[in-house]
Amino acid sequence: MFSERTSVGLDVHARSVVASALDVESGQLRRQRLTPNVDDLRRWLAALPAPAAVTYEAGPTGFGLARTLTTAGSGVWWRRRRNCKRPAGDRVKTDARDAEHLARLPRMDQIVPVRVPSADEEAARDLVRAREDVRGDLMRTRHRLSKLLLRQGIVWSGGAAWTGRHELWLREQHFDRAGLQLAFDIDFEALLLASARRDRLDKAIEAMATDSQFTPVVRRLCCLRGVSTLTGFALAVEVGDWGRFTGSSTTFPC
Structure with a gap:
């Protein structure tokens, strides 16, 4: 009223x-x-x-x-x-x-x-969303690189893709045509940079999940089967106040 x-x-x-x-x-x-x-x-x-x-x-x-x-x-x-x-x-x-x-x-x-998140909560959300953006960039870069090789009849068959062995195999690829080689180098460089950015963000999220105001909630969420630290941290910062779902003032359902 x-x-x-x-x-x-x-x-x-x-x-x-x-x-x-x-x-x-x-x-x-x-x-x-x-x-x-x-x-x-x-x-x-x-x-x-x-x-x-x-x-x-x-x-x-x-x-x-x-x-x-x-x-x-x-x-x-x-x-x-x-x-x-x-x-x-x-x-x-x-x-x-x-x-x-x-x-x-x-x-x-x-x-x-509406519940207004604190500045710390918004900063943590930005970190999680930046990681999601980088994950999407990495997926698109992998797609471009694999399809470039496929158009040349080159297919990886040495096991799981995007592993250390796969990366060594990619480094061995060379082409006679300068334009094709440059296109491959650009995509491969973008792949390495996106992977490095993702790893940096993963380390930052792991550190914040271990020692921050979100740590108790992350630990409880990770007790659930299939919930990793990254997933638990993302849920903790995006939901914020878990009491909204129960109408209580608790921050997480015990």
Whole structure:
């Protein structure tokens, strides 16, 4: 149930923030275009009738705005949309209208609170996602290299691929045509670099999984059959608060 005096909607972009503030008692609607500077936004919010509830979508701009204003003690609530649809016939979409729409959503009970991850949690998530990106790059590089060789009628048959023996075999491949040789060298170099990046990230994840705030959760997850340290760490940092699934305040179901 919405009980604040002012409902604020922010349409946040990388270079601008369009704000709308709806005074619940008077019905007055204020609009303002601000810079992404948090100090400017905080001063504008401080001039509004308190208390205020703020709604914005943490898309590519992330949760930094929420953490900064909450740490500053501005008394702001952070929420996300849930199945919010515009009224039929409302096809005009501008930053100002989006901000106003976000400001009105809490009063219609179409907003649910969202847990804002800490900076450490987001850093750990970035590490896991970087590893996943590198894994995809490595898979695509392997695919290109193997298909380049296949077009030349060269197929590895010495056991499992992408092992130490396979790498030695790849190093022995040479071609008479300069263009083909250069293409092979570029793909093979990309394979080695992607493998090295993956190994660096694996070591960093292993170290963080062993000694960090996520260690207790990772150890419990790894007790499950088939859950490796990498998988357990990824689950721990992406889920964050396991109590969300049970409605309790525990961080992990015991």
